[in-house]
Every structure is written in structure tokens, then in C-alpha cells.
Amino acid sequence: MAMNAGAWSETCLISITPKGGTEVQLAAMTETVDIDLGDKDIEQVPTLIGGRVVKKVPMDITTITFEGYPIGIATTDNKGLSQFFHITNAATYDTTEPLAVNASLGRDLFRVTILWSEVAPTTASGATTAAKAAYRFSVANAYMTSMKPSFTDGILKFTFSFKVPPFNKQGTAQIHEESTETTTALPALSTYNATNFPEDSTVFTWSA
Numbered sequence: 001m002a003m004n005a006g007a008w009s010e011t012c013l014i015s016i017t018p019k020g021g022t023e024v025q026l027a028a029m030t031e032t033v034d035i036d037l038g039d040k041d042i043e044q045v046p047t048l049i050g051g052r053v054v055k056k057v058p059m060d061i062t063t064i065t066f067e068g069y070p071i072g073i074a075t076t077d078n079k080g081l082s083q084f085f086h087i088t089n090a091a092t093y094d095t096t097e098p099l100a101v102n103a104s105l106g107r108d109l110f111r112v113t114i115l116w117s118e119v120a121p122t123t124a125s126g127a128t129t130a131a132k133a134a135y136r137f138s139v140a141n142a143y144m145t146s147m148k149p150s151f152t153d154g155i156l157k158f159t160f161s162f163k164v165p166p167f168n169k170q171g172t173a174q175i176h177e178e179s180t181e182t183t184t185a186l187p188a189l190s191t192y193n194a195t196n197f198p199e200d201s202t203v204f205t206w207s208a
Contacts (some may be wrong), residue, residue, distance in 0.1 A: 112164075190205045
């Protein structure tokens with residue numbers, strides 16, 4: 001995870017947290033991560049004099065896509081994610097083997113956190129070390145929208161995605177970026193629950 005020639009490389013930490021549930025670490029089962037940050041586009045409107053008026057297009061949805069290797073459907077660290085996709089309430093995740101899950105109409109909300117740090121904490125949401133560089137990208141109130149298993153290459157691989165609008169209905173930002181390079185550490189993120197991240201709030205409590 002250390003910086004080399006001014007760029008982050010090789011490793012990062014990833015955590016997925018269902019709202020009101022337990023944070024799950026996924027870096028050990030994940031191979032790639034791609035953040036398709038929503039475009040903040042513009043369009044042009046021609047005027048009769050031959051000029052152009054700029055029309056601002058609202059920022060689009062952000063999509064975070066992972067490729068990884070689950071070994072089952074358990075929701076513990078680096079084990080699986082099928083229950084994230086199907087179950088509405090984190091309190092009802094199956095923890096008694098044999099585990100089982102059915103397709104459902106439910107959609108849970110998640111916080112997705114990705115951390116690059118010279119000295120990494122044990123979780124992506126944890127406080128980093130002072131005087132060590134770190135960069136963290138987080139989204140709150142995201143939906144898990146895709147989960148596609150594949151055995152094409154002779155290994156069970158999942159491609160899964162989360163989507164989040166840039167703002168909630170009150171206009172509060174649901175995308176949060178932090179970095180530090182010199183003296184001050186990144187703080188730990190606050191608990192992801194309805195108190196700190198209400199869907200209809202004008203402010204979120206990102207830091208603990």
C-alpha cells in the first residue's frame with residue numbers, strides 16, 4: 001500500500017457496511033476496484049446569433065465495481081456477499097450453517113469505503129497513522145445493484161457493483177474523499193447507521 005514514485009500501488013483496504021450492520025472487510029477476496037465517478041457534464045444550446053449557451057447537466061450516479069473471489073454466502077470478512085444482494089435487513093443475515101438465501105425484492109443501503117495508506121489500520125474506516133500519507137474514498141447510502149458469478153476461467157469469480165447518487169434528496173453529499181500527507185492522521189469514520197447518515201438529512205456525520 002506504500003506510495004512508490006508518487007502513486008498508490010499494489011494494495012488497498014475495502015470495507016462494505018450495511019446500514020445499522022457490521023462492517024465487513026473485503027480486500028483479501030477482491031482483485032480489482034473501479035470507481036466510475038459520475039460525470040458533471042455540460043451541454044450546449046445554440047442561439048440564433050450563432051453563439052452557444054452552456055446548459056449544466058446534474059452530476060450523474062457513481063458506480064463502484066469490484067472483482068473478487070467469495071467462497072460462500074457468509075457476511076463475515078472476506079467470505080461472501082450474496083446476502084448483501086438479496087436481504088433487506090442486516091439483522092436477518094443467516095449465520096447458522098448451512099447458510100441459505102433467497103432472491104427478494106428488498107434493497108439494503110451500504111457504505112462503501114476504500115483506503116490507501118502508507119501505514120494501514122486494520123479496517124478501511126479506521127484512523128490512519130499521523131505523518132503518514134493516506135487517501136480514503138467513501139460513499140454512503142449506496143445500493144448493491146449487480147452481482148454476477150462466473151466460472152469461465154476455471155475459478156469462481158464474482159463481479160459486483162454498488163451505485164450511489166452524489167446527493168440525497170436534501171442535497172447532502174453522499175460521496176466523501178479525504179487525504180493527508182504530513183502531520184495529521186485521517187480520523188476514523190463514524191458508525192454507519194440511521195443516526196449519523198439519515199436518508200433525509202441536511203448533514204452527515206462522517207468522522208467519529
